[in-house]
Amino acid sequence: MHPRPFKVLKNQAETHDTFTLELEPVEGAREFRFAPGQFNMLYVYGFGEVPISISGDPAEPGVLVHTVRAVGTVTRALERLKRGELVGVRGPFGTSWPVAEAQNQDLVIVTGGIGLAPLRPAMVQALAERDKYGKIVLLYGARTPDDLLYVRELEQWRSRLDLEILVTVDRALGTWRGNVGVVTTLFPRASFDPFHALALVCGPEVMMRFVILELAKRGTPAEKTYLSMERNMKCGIGLCGHCQIGPTFVCKEGPVYRFDRVKDLFGKREF
Amino acid sequence: MNEADQKGRTQAVFEAERLQTLVEILARKGYQVIGPLIRDKAIVYAELESARDLPVGWTDVQDGGTYRLEKRQDEALFGYVVGPHSWKQYLHPPRTRLCQAKRKGDCFEPRGEDREVPKRAFLGVRACELAAIAVQDRVLLQGTYTDPVYQARREKIALIAVNCTRAGGTCFCTSMGTGPKVTRGYDLVLTEVLEDGKHYFVAQAGTELGEEILKEIPHQEAEEKEKQTAEGLVAQAAGNMGRTLEAAGVHGLLMANLEHKRWDEVARRCLTCGNCTLVCPTCFCTTVEDVTDLTGEQAERWRRWDSCFTLDFSYIHGGSVRPSGRARYRQWMTHKLATWHDQFGTSGCVGCGRCITWCPVGIDITQEARAIRETTVSQAAPSGKEKSRANP
């Protein structure tokens, strides 16, 4: 119930409002084990707590990685943290991406904006056992080229022959030679077999809605589509009541859900 | 805790004056006695010094948005039902400090919390309230994570229950299967009888602790006639409920009618003031606040009650997921009567009627459920093709 102090090893800007923190524990167990898709409650002394997905490599539990978007009081305080300063950590909480379940099939990862942050551990985990998967495809949409995350890593992934990375932005200045258009426009050019694929989707709810429709249209059913839901969280452990969507607590039965299990809740306005 | 069983437990009778002895026994055993007394023209739960502090000879008159105290013709000690307070303020406190941290240079040092709480005896707990405590036990102690604040307090409670011999104006415990007869979860249960100039309590222990307490009160074994009188009074209360709610199938009913016009109707009246969530004995939602002192040397995290009726409650990404009052009332009612079943296996409502009494505009959860049930069609979505059986 109490935040565990972690020390900031690195605070790296990704875009104008997004940054990545690398943390290590101050004392106690040196490793922080988690499953891709899980989140921590991060505490800044005197400011408060926020739920942030873990973005690191699950096979590297010595460093805890969080990519954060500075949009409020606590996240802006996190942005100001310097090397050596402390962050409180509670977690890991929540359910995880079924990466292993995608073995012997095609793995399709569709993300938008900051949505790539909780999916990065899933990608990294799959790549660690590349031969167990069929095609691996990443479809990634962002607002502008300046808002792309993990640019260097994306370029590394792009250079691999056994990985398909398609990136698009909503708009770009003339110097951008990549795609411009919403992420669903990438589907015609992605080569995966929708009938033998597992899809992992994360991004703004509007984006997820259209992506899931597109996936279903192409033959990937709700039972093979997973998404990450988000709601207001205060405790992260199912006691404060804030994160409920109808019968489910996003901090306990989510944030990762199989789509057919939340299909009825997903579209309900103001629910 | 307080796992009552009635097997082989005898029923005793003691004179009404002996209630003072009961209070003294509890105090001697180290319990802080909490019970009903009158404050600000309402019957609330606070610390009792003696049995004389009880609302002797008072009763309550309740209806939608109305609560009044009236003098009785007799000197009953428990001749009322429930007021704005519930026992949850002692088990799941309105404000509590979760943890602290002290600044050390660029770093901070977290500190745990001392969870010492006094032993407390709740005197005068009604059947619906025992049910509410059981509901909160399920939510706060039997999930994947337990609430240490609730746990520390819950373990030290002695429950002295009282059978209702009169139903309140907004009561519907019979509909929810929680009363008026106390059947479980108590240490000692009392039924107050006033008739033919006699004033006594029929008492039954439910646990070892209850037996211990009863032993020290001068009493006799209850006669058959006395037992029957007591049961008769409780049965009478069961037959006079102020409200009814058809609980069977209400889960499915509400979830199938999330777009029913009735929600718009109630939204026109609801002020989203949150009173219902404050007085409800099962509402458990909380929020946290981080505060520092002026020097910034010390930071504390405080937890306080929250309500799903606030806009902040579902705030995410620059806005509330439920901006309209309609959505927030619907959230409260569907959680209480429907999704609570999915989450915790029981209803969230115990039929105490507080939300009806303390709503400033008298919104009545039983009336809302009835309105939806009576006007529901196969699908509530307006479609020119379907013919409705009843006009909504």
Place this chain on the structure above:
Amino acid sequence: MQTLEPILAEHPFFKNLDSKILQVIVGCATNVVFKAGEFIFREEGDAQEFYLIRKGQVALEIYAPGRGPITVQTLHDGNILGWSWLVPPYQWHFDARAVEETRAIALNGRCLRTKCEECHELGYELMKRFAFVVTQRIEALTLQVLDIYGNHRS
């Protein structure tokens, strides 16, 4: 000399189009190639043609003073480019620039419009296909306009 008919027929836009109708418009078609960086058409130019992109990448751009050219959409193999030839005043509203070398079939606007007036069946087939493309584009553009990745704190 081989006509462009088979090339037209294999383009996704004309999928399942009766070859009788296709023959009507073959005369309006020419093969075109654009070098990387070359403008295919400019804003306010006369919209003489529409293009079936066979291979390549085209950026639709708007020039904003102080901000330079902003790409609002990129089109690829199999997409069609341009519909301003359909409606008066037959003027382009965007710039279209080939991002990489792009091969396309250009269909002359006036030629097409005349043929559509003469052969209504052709007109109807073209309209159906355009309607489909336009609705898809509008849906996609709507999502872009929503700025869903933006930070929406009021």
